[in-house]
Structures are given as structure tokens and as C-alpha cells.
Amino acid sequence: MEELTEFAVNYAESLGAEYAESRFQCDIQESIILKNGIPEAVVLEESRGISVRVLVNGALGFASTNDLTKRGLKAASNRAYKMARASTKILRKRISMDDSDLGSVKVEVKPHVDFDSIDVESKAKLLKEAYKQAVDEAADNKIKIPSCSITLDTWKTEKLVMTSDGAYVHSFTPRAALFTLITAFHSQKGIIQRFFNLGGTGGWEMVKKWDLPKLFKEESKTLSEILLFAREKPSGKTDVILGPEVVGLVCHESSGHPGEADRILGREAAQAGETYLKSDSIGLRVGSSLVNVVDDPTLDGSFGFYMYDEEGVKARKRVLIKEGVINEFLHNRETASVFKIKSNGSSRAVAFNREPIVRMANTYLEPGDYSKEELFEDVKDGIYIKSFMEWNIDDRRFNQRYVGLEAYKIENGELKERVRNPVLEVTTIGLWSAVDAVGKDLEFQAAYCGKGDPMQGIPVWTGGPHIRLRDVTLGG
Amino acid sequence: MRKDEIPLYIVDLALKKGATDVAVKLHDEQHAMIRFSNNEVTVSKFYNESVINIFLMIEKHRAATTVPLSSARNAEKAVNNLIKIAKITPPSELYAPLPEGPFNYDPKLLKDSGISLHSERLIGHVEEAINSALEEGAKKTAGTLDATKEKIILATSGNVHATQERGSLEISVRAFTSEVSSGHFVSISGDEENFDPSEAGRTAGKIAVAALNPQSGKPGKFTALLGPLVFADLISQVGIVSSAFLVDIGQSFLIDKIDSQIACEKLNLIDDPTIAGSYGVRAFDDEGVPTRRNVIIERGVLKRYLHNSTTAKKHGVETTGNAGLISPHPWNLIVEPGEKSFEEILAEIDRGIYVTNDWYLRYQNYMTGDFSTIPRDGMFLIRNGALSSSIRELRISDNMLRILKNIQEISRTRTWIKWWEVDVPTLTPYAVVRDLNFTKSTM
Structure with missing residues (x-):
């Protein structure tokens, strides 16, 4: 594909583009869908094509095609060029790319066990066993699992990015992800549901490590106990300990998204919205000095892993909030140029036919120095929220709501009875300012982050340690 | 082989290889999108794709694939792989054969209404929407214009071989009068006649003005x-x-x-x-x-x-x-x-x-x-x-x-x-x- 990718760059330049970028991307995916323990279907998907992005008189044009011939690429380049040129009619500020150092490199993540070396039957058998464990565990507690959907996706991505200013990045990345919705039912206690994801970069060895039968048994046990024993929804002012699953989501929603430079510039205003942060918010205090939120694409094995972004810029750890103060935004080359800085490698696209835009990768709260016991022992009367089901946040990333699923009362430093659906409905600054202790543990969860138009669900990890919030008002 | 013959060819091939039921859909799409913010175009995009979806059953054993048209030209390989996968896939809950045709379709629903994907015309729609919102008092606008033409060719083992063309236009306009005051509206249509980007812009602008303070x-x-x-x-x-x-x-x-x-x-x-x-x-x-x-x-x-x-x-x-x-x-x-x-x-x-x-x-x-x-x-x-x-x-x-x-x-x-x-x-x-x-x- 190198010849065609290079051809697209050269041809777009020959049309008169001041910048041209071409990306070949091939994703080959296998999905196994299990509905209530029975395979619904096996779905194989091959997405293969090339995109061309150009700057013409400061206007940005993008075109993609899966017609992988020189004729197809000429047509795509012509279209990108013509659309960009036509749009200069309503263009006030010229778009440009920063002068980041660009990679010339090949990056390959090699799986220890290739997905193709495990047959579909064995994969389906593993999922069926996980489902059986969930059902059996629930039955032991006289709980039914009336419905359970499990989807296991395994896929390999090859990308080749070339730009007219010299980037050459060829990468190979295998990923796996599991998505589950489990419903637990008790005739007197009602219905609850749990939605959870696993995901990472690597081969089948990663899926084996997830130990799905054990995980499903544990999840089913927890759901059963919530149904049977959880008491009324807590409310009022209290101390709250949030588990890593919730902390990771908070980091993603209320630190990662508001710090995306394209949002700050208003580019996403009609879709995912804007942000409470402004161009000059670097240095703004948004939380206690214990809050350090980072985004790091280079974490080994992570779902959001990459070493070079879609514009050829080398990835690095980004410190979004440092000691409670806004420290850095997420940038691609376009936004970095506006801010007159260098891109920090945040440009991502989910497929060949999607425009690269500013995205998170693996966003998490950096661990502190409290053990879990130390976090709890200083809480006289509080609530521990370990997992969540419902959540959302406004389009300025300021007012958010997290509804706990697995949650407990804390009395005199000890975990007591389960409580049902505590609601944490708070502002971003209110939440981060209430943090008075940060654990030294660190866990990650997989998710698909939605942004862009057309929507791009991109693999990310969210994570963090346990944290303690003081004097939080639960309710909602 | 002509493009519109490919689905039927793959159906026949899969039946010969042992499938009991097959549905093959060729989906051709041309999609233009113009995104705008701060009253100017941020990016113009164009997608041109042809993909083939193959779904087959060997009674209760089901498998499906989506491949680019270019790969589907090597259809035998794709079908062989899918048959192999279906054979080793554990059985589904039940077997429902694909519905048996041929069927009659309403010819009025099969034809594209003639949506234009011409760049200047699409930019014109965006300009209309922005100007309408600004005329109502909005300070800035953002949004997306989508124009799509697609062709679906479907063939199944149930004697179906049909072609549908369709087009659509869609504009979404968000207008702002301050950082926290905004309005949003849309216009969508399957034809040019009922598409009204000005009205979408006007309505968004009016809401944004009313939403002040x-x-x-x-x-x-x-x-x-x-x-x-x-x-x-x-x-x-x-x-x-x-x-x-x-x-x-x-x-x-x-x-x-x-x-x-x-x-x-x-x-x-x-x-x-x-x-x-x-x-x-x-x-x-x-x-x-x-x-x-x-x-x-x-x-x-x-x-x-x-x-x-x-x-x-x-x-x-x-x-x-x-x-x-x-x-x-x-x-x-x-x-x-x-x-x-x-x-x-x-x-x-x-x-x-x-x-x-x-x-x-x-x-x-x-x-x-x-x-x-x-x-x-x-x-x-x-x-x-x-x-x-x-x-x-x-x-x-x-x-x-x-x-x-x-x-x-x-x-x-x-x-x-x-x-x-x-x-x-x-x-x-x-x-x-x-x-x-x-x-x-x-x-």
C-alpha cells in the first residue's frame, strides 16, 4: 500500500494543496455475539481504504475511498481538493499545521498468541462458560439472569500515514474487547443491570488473562447481593469514596473532554459541545492539590495504545491537571498551530474513512500515597461507590451525574451494608475540589469514547486509584 | 462481472458451497459532509465506498461478513471462509429460513429523488443556514451539512434480486448568542424540495436570542x-x-x-x-x-x-x-x-x-x-x-x-x-x- 499512499500525497500536492496527508488503514475484525448463552452469529468485518486530507488556501478537505486504485485515489484527492477550495468562500481564518517533528518509523505490537490461532468454537465455548458461571452463581442466590448479551471483538489494525511534510508511520496493532450487559432478576426485589467492558492491545493471551468465567461469577455474585441486600438510596451531605471505575470515568468526562483543544476552539460546538475551559485557562485551579490527571497513549497493553498519532506526531504522556491546576490541553497539529505550540500527538481516527481529530487515549488520575485502609479509616459516616451504571455530563463538561451500582455504607472506617443507586450529581470543580485523599492503587477500564461527526467510537482506557471526597451532597 | 450482478453471483456460489440461506447486499455510498463552526467552514469531507455484506446460514449455524467491494471480487475466498466459520460456529437458538420471494416493491420507493452533491451547491446550503441564524441575532453558529446518495443491491436465496436508490439531505445548526445561550434546529429531507437550511438556521437563531441571560x-x-x-x-x-x-x-x-x-x-x-x-x-x-x-x-x-x-x-x-x-x-x-x-x-x-x-x-x-x-x-x-x-x-x-x-x-x-x-x-x-x-x- 506504500506506493498508493505516497501516490495520493503526491497527487494531492500536484493539484495545489499546501499540505497533503494520506492514511491507509485496514481493520480486520471478528465478532462473536452470544445472546443468553447461545451464539447469535459470528461476524467478520474487513474495512480497508485510504483517506486523503488537504489544505487548500487554508481550507481543510478530507476524502476517503475503498477503491484502492490510482484512479480511485485521484478521484478522492480531486474531491477533497474541490470541496476545500469551494469552502474558502466561508472561511475567515486560514487553517494551518504546526511544525511538529514528524516520525519516520515502523511500530508493531506483536501478540504472543495470534487471534487466528484460536478457532471460533473455542472462543464461543469460553463465552458460554462465562455465561454459565454467571447463571449458576445467581441461581445459588435464588436470582435469575433473564438476559445476558456478550460480544467479543478481536481485530488487527494496519495503518500507514504519510504527509507532504515528511511523516511516515507504519503501524500494526492487535486489539480485543468484550462488552456485556447482564440483567439480574428477583421476583420480590426487582431487576438490576450491569454493563461492563474489557479491552486492551495484545493477542489472545490478554483474553485468557481476563479469566472470563471467574469474572462473570464475581459480577453475578455482586449483582445478586445488590438485589437481595442493598438498602435505600442514600442522600444528604456525607463523605464519599469513589472506586477506580468511577474515578476513571470522571477523569475522562470532566478532565479529558474539557481539555480537548478543538472543543475549546468551538469546532465540536454543534455535536459533543464546547467546554467550560477557555484558551487562556492554563493555570486555572479546578481541584485540590492532590488532583493530577494525565492522558498517556504509550501505556503498554492499553486499549488506547499508540506510539505515533494519525498526523505522524510521536505520542507522549500529557499532564492535563497538575496539582489541581489546568496544565495542558490535548492538541493535534491544527489546534497546536492556533495556540502557537507543538502538537502533543492527540490526533486519532477510528477508521480509514474518518477524519483524524483530537482524542484522548488512556486518561487517569495519578495515584497518591494512601493505602485503601487509610482512605477508609478516616471516614466516620460515608458512602463507597465502587461501580456505576448511568452517567452523563453537560456539553460544557461542567455538570455531571454518576449513579452508583455497587455501593456500600461506611461507618467508623468500616464497610457496612450495601446501598442502592447513590447519585453523585456535581460540578467538575465541585468534585475535584472535594478530593482530600488519593489512594496508591491504580486500575483501568476499557471504553469507547464517542466524538466527531460522523461519530467515531475510539478505544480508550479510563482509570485511577480510590479517592476520598469530603462533604459531598448525594441526591438527584 | 457487472457490479449489480455480484450479489446474485455470491448467493449462487454460497448455496453451491453448502449454505442453506444467503443474503448479499452491495452498498454503494457517496456522502458529502460540511462541518462549520464560528460562522466558517472547519472541514469538508467526502466519502465514497462500496461494500458487500454477506450473511449466510447452514440451518442454525450463522455467520456474516462485510468486505470492501474490491475484496468481494475475490468472492470465492470470502465465501469459503464464511462457510468454514459457519460450520464450526455453535448453533443458534432456532433456524428461520430467509423469506421466500419474489416480492413486489413499490417503484416509487426505489428511485433516488436527485440530490445534488455539487460542492458549490452544498456550500450554498451552509451559507444560507449561517446567514439566517445571524440575521435572527445569533453571534456565532456551528453545525453539519450532510448530503448522501446510496444504492443498495440485494440478492437472497429466497429469490430476491432488487435495487434501491435513495438520497438525503440533513443540516444541523446550533446558534449562540453567548457562551451559555444557544439554540439548535435541523432540517432533513429525502429530496431537495423539502430541504430548508434557512428555516433551521432561523429557528436556531430565534431560540438562541430568547435564551439570553x-x-x-x-x-x-x-x-x-x-x-x-x-x-x-x-x-x-x-x-x-x-x-x-x-x-x-x-x-x-x-x-x-x-x-x-x-x-x-x-x-x-x-x-x-x-x-x-x-x-x-x-x-x-x-x-x-x-x-x-x-x-x-x-x-x-x-x-x-x-x-x-x-x-x-x-x-x-x-x-x-x-x-x-x-x-x-x-x-x-x-x-x-x-x-x-x-x-x-x-x-x-x-x-x-x-x-x-x-x-x-x-x-x-x-x-x-x-x-x-x-x-x-x-x-x-x-x-x-x-x-x-x-x-x-x-x-x-x-x-x-x-x-x-x-x-x-x-x-x-x-x-x-x-x-x-x-x-x-x-x-x-x-x-x-x-x-x-x-x-x-x-x-
Whole structure:
């Protein structure tokens, strides 16, 4: 594909583009869908094509095609060029790319066990066993699992990015992800549901490590106990300990998204919205000095892993909030140029036919120095929220709501009875300012982050340690 | 081999290799998108793709693949691989053979209405929308214009070989008068004639102007007047979760509700892709079954789920022509109109809240329907039948089934809605819902 990718760059330049970028991307995916323990279907998907992005008189044009011939690429380049040129009619500020150092490199993540070396039957058998464990565990507690959907996706991505200013990045990345919705039912206690994801970069060895039968048994046990024993929804002012699953989501929603430079510039205003942060918010205090939120694409094995972004810029750890103060935004080359800085490698696209835009990768709260016991022992009367089901946040990333699923009362430093659906409905600054202790543990969860138009669900990890919030008002 | 012969060729090939049922869909799409913000174009995009979807069964063993057209030209390899996969895939719950044709399709639904993808014309639509919003008093605008032409060639082992062409136009405009005051509206159409980017811009601009100087809203239960963007978000959820597949996997609050009164008697919800020129027009589904007008809710009673042949067999009913080969889905939702105008239903509300838009709808429990969503853009207090002041920072935290039952009024005025938040085109009125629960941040 190198010849065609290079051809697209050269041809777009020959049309008169001041910048041209071409990306070949091939994703080959296998999905196994299990509905209530029975395979619904096996779905194989091959997405293969090339995109061309150009700057013409400061206007940005993008075109993609899966017609992988020189004729197809000429047509795509012509279209990108013509659309960009036509749009200069309503263009006030010229778009440009920063002068980041660009990679010339090949990056390959090699799986220890290739997905193709495990047959579909064995994969389906593993999922069926996980489902059986969930059902059996629930039955032991006289709980039914009336419905359970499990989807296991395994896929390999090859990308080749070339730009007219010299980037050459060829990468190979295998990923796996599991998505589950489990419903637990008790005739007197009602219905609850749990939605959870696993995901990472690597081969089948990663899926084996997830130990799905054990995980499903544990999840089913927890759901059963919530149904049977959880008491009324807590409310009022209290101390709250949030588990890593919730902390990771908070980091993603209320630190990662508001710090995306394209949002700050208003580019996403009609879709995912804007942000409470402004161009000059670097240095703004948004939380206690214990809050350090980072985004790091280079974490080994992570779902959001990459070493070079879609514009050829080398990835690095980004410190979004440092000691409670806004420290850095997420940038691609376009936004970095506006801010007159260098891109920090945040440009991502989910497929060949999607425009690269500013995205998170693996966003998490950096661990502190409290053990879990130390976090709890200083809480006289509080609530521990370990997992969540419902959540959302406004389009300025300021007012958010997290509804706990697995949650407990804390009395005199000890975990007591389960409580049902505590609601944490708070502002971003209110939440981060209430943090008075940060654990030294660190866990990650997989998710698909939605942004862009057309929507791009991109693999990310969210994570963090346990944290303690003081004097939080639960309710909602 | 000509492109339109490929699906039938692959069907024959797969049958020879041992498949009992095969459906092959060739999907050709040309899609132009112009995104704008701060009153200027941010990027213009064009997608040109041809993909082949192959779905096959060896009785209860099912497998599917999507490949680029270029790969499908090497069809034998793709089919061999799929047959191999199907053979070792454990059996599904049941075997429902693909529906047997040939079928007759309404020729009016098969032809593209002639949407233009010409760059200058598309830029013109964007310019119209921006200028209309600015003329109303907006300071800045953002949005997306989409123009799509697609061709679907379907062949199945049930004697189906059919071609559908369709086109669509869609514009979504958000207008701002301040950092926290905005309005949003859309225009969508299956033809050029009914596409009105100016009106979308004007409406967004008017809402943004009215939304100036918002005060922080107070939480509680209020009579709510829901604008078409909000009601479309809620009602399209009802349409989506009426998929029998989602019912079966616990992702629907409509489980066990057939023939139950789930909504106010004033609510009639229909899925109807047989309206020529409408955005969601479709002549046949992914199994080749002719689409039809399906009543989902009649006078508040849930009448049916949406089916493909597999879910239909499981539920002991006929397919409704809504395949999705794995999960059936609605094509083109319609809420039947009420009798009163927007002004009349507003005049009847003494104290309430008018919500013009929402986003980020998430469930606490799909089966009970507990959820929340966040109003965005203009939101207004209603006092004595008129809008009194602009408010912000509230969240709708309620239950889908309770909301459906608490619908008090549905307007005569309706608008086709589809945008980033609402996936399924939905012809939507304004609706009044009593005792809608609003919450807000506690700190």
C-alpha cells in the first residue's frame, strides 16, 4: 500500500494543496455475539481504504475511498481538493499545521498468541462458560439472569500515514474487547443491570488473562447481593469514596473532554459541545492539590495504545491537571498551530474513512500515597461507590451525574451494608475540589469514547486509584 | 462481472458451497459532509465506498461478513471462509429460513429523488443556514451539512434480486448568542424540495436570542413542554427498543408489554418507510421483505415489536419488514399529530418548563426505563401560558414508561428530526409531559 499512499500525497500536492496527508488503514475484525448463552452469529468485518486530507488556501478537505486504485485515489484527492477550495468562500481564518517533528518509523505490537490461532468454537465455548458461571452463581442466590448479551471483538489494525511534510508511520496493532450487559432478576426485589467492558492491545493471551468465567461469577455474585441486600438510596451531605471505575470515568468526562483543544476552539460546538475551559485557562485551579490527571497513549497493553498519532506526531504522556491546576490541553497539529505550540500527538481516527481529530487515549488520575485502609479509616459516616451504571455530563463538561451500582455504607472506617443507586450529581470543580485523599492503587477500564461527526467510537482506557471526597451532597 | 450482478453471483456460489440461506447486499455510498463552526467552514469531507455484506446460514449455524467491494471480487475466498466459520460456529437458538420471494416493491420507493452533491451547491446550503441564524441575532453558529446518495443491491436465496436508490439531505445548526445561550434546529429531507437550511438556521437563531441571560434553574417536578428535538430523542428510543432483538437481550423497557397501555391515549407511534421522498424511505429490508407501515403504539397501547424473520419465528409472529439480519430496527418513525398548535398548548400551561433540546441520554436500567438526559440550548420557565425567563443547568432524571404515561398533549405541528443525538428520522410534534423530574448539581 506504500506506493498508493505516497501516490495520493503526491497527487494531492500536484493539484495545489499546501499540505497533503494520506492514511491507509485496514481493520480486520471478528465478532462473536452470544445472546443468553447461545451464539447469535459470528461476524467478520474487513474495512480497508485510504483517506486523503488537504489544505487548500487554508481550507481543510478530507476524502476517503475503498477503491484502492490510482484512479480511485485521484478521484478522492480531486474531491477533497474541490470541496476545500469551494469552502474558502466561508472561511475567515486560514487553517494551518504546526511544525511538529514528524516520525519516520515502523511500530508493531506483536501478540504472543495470534487471534487466528484460536478457532471460533473455542472462543464461543469460553463465552458460554462465562455465561454459565454467571447463571449458576445467581441461581445459588435464588436470582435469575433473564438476559445476558456478550460480544467479543478481536481485530488487527494496519495503518500507514504519510504527509507532504515528511511523516511516515507504519503501524500494526492487535486489539480485543468484550462488552456485556447482564440483567439480574428477583421476583420480590426487582431487576438490576450491569454493563461492563474489557479491552486492551495484545493477542489472545490478554483474553485468557481476563479469566472470563471467574469474572462473570464475581459480577453475578455482586449483582445478586445488590438485589437481595442493598438498602435505600442514600442522600444528604456525607463523605464519599469513589472506586477506580468511577474515578476513571470522571477523569475522562470532566478532565479529558474539557481539555480537548478543538472543543475549546468551538469546532465540536454543534455535536459533543464546547467546554467550560477557555484558551487562556492554563493555570486555572479546578481541584485540590492532590488532583493530577494525565492522558498517556504509550501505556503498554492499553486499549488506547499508540506510539505515533494519525498526523505522524510521536505520542507522549500529557499532564492535563497538575496539582489541581489546568496544565495542558490535548492538541493535534491544527489546534497546536492556533495556540502557537507543538502538537502533543492527540490526533486519532477510528477508521480509514474518518477524519483524524483530537482524542484522548488512556486518561487517569495519578495515584497518591494512601493505602485503601487509610482512605477508609478516616471516614466516620460515608458512602463507597465502587461501580456505576448511568452517567452523563453537560456539553460544557461542567455538570455531571454518576449513579452508583455497587455501593456500600461506611461507618467508623468500616464497610457496612450495601446501598442502592447513590447519585453523585456535581460540578467538575465541585468534585475535584472535594478530593482530600488519593489512594496508591491504580486500575483501568476499557471504553469507547464517542466524538466527531460522523461519530467515531475510539478505544480508550479510563482509570485511577480510590479517592476520598469530603462533604459531598448525594441526591438527584 | 457487472457490479449489480455480484450479489446474485455470491448467493449462487454460497448455496453451491453448502449454505442453506444467503443474503448479499452491495452498498454503494457517496456522502458529502460540511462541518462549520464560528460562522466558517472547519472541514469538508467526502466519502465514497462500496461494500458487500454477506450473511449466510447452514440451518442454525450463522455467520456474516462485510468486505470492501474490491475484496468481494475475490468472492470465492470470502465465501469459503464464511462457510468454514459457519460450520464450526455453535448453533443458534432456532433456524428461520430467509423469506421466500419474489416480492413486489413499490417503484416509487426505489428511485433516488436527485440530490445534488455539487460542492458549490452544498456550500450554498451552509451559507444560507449561517446567514439566517445571524440575521435572527445569533453571534456565532456551528453545525453539519450532510448530503448522501446510496444504492443498495440485494440478492437472497429466497429469490430476491432488487435495487434501491435513495438520497438525503440533513443540516444541523446550533446558534449562540453567548457562551451559555444557544439554540439548535435541523432540517432533513429525502429530496431537495423539502430541504430548508434557512428555516433551521432561523429557528436556531430565534431560540438562541430568547435564551439570553439564563438563570440557574430549580430542580423538582414540573409540567414540561418538550420541543421536537427533545421529544424525538425520547420517542426514537421507544422505536429503537421496540426491536425484538433488544427486547430479548434485556435492552428494552418494552419487554412483556405487548397489548399493554404503556402511554397516554394521545400517543400513536408508527414506523413507516413507505413514504416516498421522506428521509428514511426504504422499499425492502435486509432480507428482501417489502417494508410496510407498522403501528408500534396505538392510542397508547403497545401493538407490536419490530421483527426480522428470526425474531418473528421466536415470537410466533410474521416479520414486520424491519431486518437488520441480526437485530431489527425502525426505519422512519412517525408520531401522529394532535389537534392543537404549539401556541395553544403553551397557552394551557400555568407553570412549567419548555425544553428545546437535550443530549447524552443514558439508562440506569434498560428494562425499567430509568434514565437521565441533559437539556441543552434554550430552556425556559413557563408562567401563565407564556415563556417567562431563560434557565439552565437542569437535568431530566426520570423513567421512560412514566413519561409516556404522563404525556398530556401532543401538538398538531410536527417536524422531521434527525441529528447527531437522534439516529432514526422521526416526524415529531411538541409534547407536554406532566410531573417531569428535573435534577441539578448539588455542589
